[in-house]
Amino acid sequence: MESRRWHIIAGFSILFITYAVVLLNIQVFSTNYKTRAEANIVERVVEYPLRGMIYDRNGKLLASNAAVFDVMIVPKYFKIEEEDSVVLAGMLDYTMEELRYNIKKSKYYSWYKPSVLKKQLTETEYAKIQDKIIRFKGLSIQARTIRSYPHQSLANALGYVKEVSKAFLDRDTAGYYQSGDLIGKSGVEKFYEEELRGQRGVSYIMKNVKGVTKGSFEDGKFDTIPRVGATLTSSIDLDLQKYGEDLMVNKKGAVVALDPNTGEILAMISAPSYDPNQLTGEGKRVSKNYGGLSRDKNKPLFNRAMQSRYPPGSTFKTVMALIGLQKGAIDTLTTYFSCNKRLVGCHDHKTPLNVAGSIINSCNPWYYQEIRRLLDDEGKRYETSDVLRQTLDTWREEVKGYGLGVKLGVDMPYEKGGLVPSSNLYDRIYKGGGWKISTIHSISIGQGEVLAMPIQLANLGAIIANRGHYYTPHIIKDIGGEGPLQQYKVKHQVDVKPEYVDHIARAMSEVPRIGTARRAFSNDLVICGKTGTAQNPHGEDHSIFMGFAPLDKPQIAIAVYVENAGFGGTWAAPIASLMMEKYVNGEVKRPYLEKYVYNGDLIAKEEARKEKERLLKERREKQKARMKELQAKRAQQAAQQDSIRVTTSTDE
Structure with a gap:
């Protein structure tokens, strides 16, 4: 018994000493439990960084930040009487149902973590409530910024930012984004999201039971400083951009202008466009604006410069x-070919023509005869052969070397790659064979299955301007003082002799002077170009121009598409020549041409044409209906007469 007594005493002694050591550690030595104990009065405040600024090539601001204020709620500490609920709802411009719904939503998210009760109050709205909001326990104000665009230009290229969705957060394996964060959804804002977003900071502040701030927790030991997003300098010339947008008013289409020496995009226009500020922030206004833009039949949200696949027409x-x-x-x-219109249609010009003449006069039969030489299987023009398949696929790879039928790798999302047909494509179309030179000859003049984007044609202009090489087109020339991304510094050489390219370039310089683009001619600048007219089964043909200026030491390459505008020399060529003159010379000395372009309302013209077609179709349908009605009536009368004859015959 004596031994057992000492064992019990020793056991209790060890247990007491263990508890004493643990308690001493908790209360004296360890700050971890102290931190947890004080968590009820420590508020975690997220400090959102300023999103990086975007400037044009001349230092003009394209995208900046505007201050907004979120009303935050922590449900655990939020208690409110019914009469105060009415006051709070009025302050936040909520109905009582909306207030209850948002409080319930925050409780569902977390009882302990702050969430947004009211998003993005403006400075004016915040000023009206800042002295009143502190009376409500569990509510606080969190400052943040939204995107602001000082100019109503470049909307499709800049893109827009939007709050991350729950579906996105579920897919975000990196775990960077949180509910309420903004993210780039299109354009530069999306492509350079990681550079622009910066890094969030967090600060911990102590509050008493009344919600009054008492200072930093642990003297800011756990705080992190937000890092501002990188400043981007774009290659856009804002003056040229605005000028091009003005020229494209009341027109549908796209314009892309490049610096051929660097691949930098000087202007990117998709028309019609929209004011980028329509999609800044959150709330009913933005949702309404987005809904209206997405339903607009002219598709202003669609970046035609990089996403519309048009036939390149005669520019090809x-x-x-x-x-x-x-x-x-x-x-x-x-090499001379005659303009044999029995092969394919063409306009009137002198014949026969050499290579330069075929470019200047844009002769269709010339290229019908050339593609026979390139692809013909020993003169067997009326059957599909393995040699024809091989020569077509070889030709396709050579065309892709000029940046057509492939994605160029532009620093914007959603770029498309165009189309250059292969033998496999024709085998699928014609179910294993049955195609021949006479079937596919339209590809030689940029029709048929050949499709390209405006930015690809602008890049083609840069290749010819450079006599055989190009740099991948890009819109950001500097990221935080470090220059562009590495891939945009690489020179791409096309497999063609420079003297051949120079010969074509000099032929293109004659197109505005004596060829198909006389409206593009300028006494003050040697403009080189090639017109195109792309067939459009849904209306008027598309007007196209591709070129560069000046002939020697080029400074700008350009491509213009104007939908439903007819011949390339009618609309696309004048617009391109005005923009080239504006950029190279700094001014335009052809006010008569500017007036002509400004006054062109091609959208209204196309709508009038469609309305005329609709009325004509309606009239024809009515005529058919009347004819059917008349025929039915005549058939009924004939039947009645037959019945009368039968009755009379029977009576007799």
């Missing part, structure tokens, strides 16, 4: 000529 003849010269199928001195 420059590629055909260069491939033919490089492969030796044609030459600059002795």
Whole structure:
């Protein structure tokens, strides 16, 4: 018994000493439990960084930040009487139902973590309530910023930002974003999201039971400082951008202008466009604006410059000529083809023509005959052969070398790659065979299955301007003082001799002077270009121009598409020439041409044409209905007469 007594005493002694050590550690030595104990009066405040600014090439601000204020709620500490609920709802411009719904939503999110009760009050709205909001326990104000665009330009290229959705947060494996964060949804804002967003900071502040701030927790030991997003300098010339947008008013289409020496995008216009400030912030106003823009039949949210796949039309003849010269199928001195309109339609011009003449006069039969030389299977023009399949696929790879049929790698999302047909495509279309040169010859003049984006044609202009090389087009030339991304510094060489490209370039310089783009001619600048007219089964043809200026030491390459506008020399060429003159010379000395372009309301013209077609169709349907009604009436009368004859015959 004596031994057992000492064992019990020793056991209790050890247990007492263990508890004493643990309690001493908790109350004296360890701050961890102290921190947890004080958590009820420590508020975690997220400090959102300023999103990076975006400037044009001349230092003009394109995208900045505007201050807004979120009303935050922590449900655990939020208690309110019914009469105060009415006051709070009025302060936040909520109905009672909306207030109850948002409080319930915050409780569902977390009882202990702050969430947004009212989003993005403006400075004026915040000033009206800042002295009143502190009386409500569990509520606080969190300052943040939203995007602001000083100019109503470049909407499609800049893009917009939007609050992250729950679906996105569920997919965010990196775990960076939180509810309420903003993220780039399109354009530059999306492509350079990681550079622009910066890094959030967090601060911990102590409050008493009345919600009054007492200072930093642990002297800011656990605080982190927010890091501002990188400043981006774009290659856009804002003056040229605005000028091009003015020229494209009341027109549908796209304009892309590049600096051929660097691949920098000087202007990117998608028309019609919209004011980028319509999609800044959150709330009913933005939702309404987005809904209206997305339903607009003219598709202002659609970036035609990078996403619309158009037939390149006769601008593609420059590629055909260069491939033919490089492969030796044609030459600059002795190759002449006649304008044989029995092969394919063409306009009137002198004939026969050499390579330069085919560019200047845009001769369709010339390229019908050239593609026979390039792809013909030993003269067997009326059957599909393995040699024809092989030569077509070889030709396709050569065309892709000019940046067509592939994605260029522009620093914006949603770029499309165009289309250059292969033998496999034609085998699928014609179910294993049955196609031949006479079937596919339209690809030689940029029709048929050949499709390209305006930015690809602008890049083609840069290739010819550079006599055979290009840099990938890009819209950001500097990221935080470090220059552009590395891939935009790489020079891409096309497989073609510079002398062949120079020959085509000099032929293009004659197009505005004596060729198909006389409206683009300027006494003050040597403009080189090629017109195109793309067939459109849904209305008037599309007007196209691709070119550069000046002929020697080019400074700008450009492509213009104007939908439903007819010949390339009618609308696209004048717009392109005005923009080139504006950029190179700094001013335009052809006010008569500006007036002509400004006064062109092609959207209204196209709508009038469609309305006329609709009325005509309606009239025809009514005529058909009347004819059917008349025929039915005549058939009924004939039947009645037959019945009378039968009755009379029976009576007799």
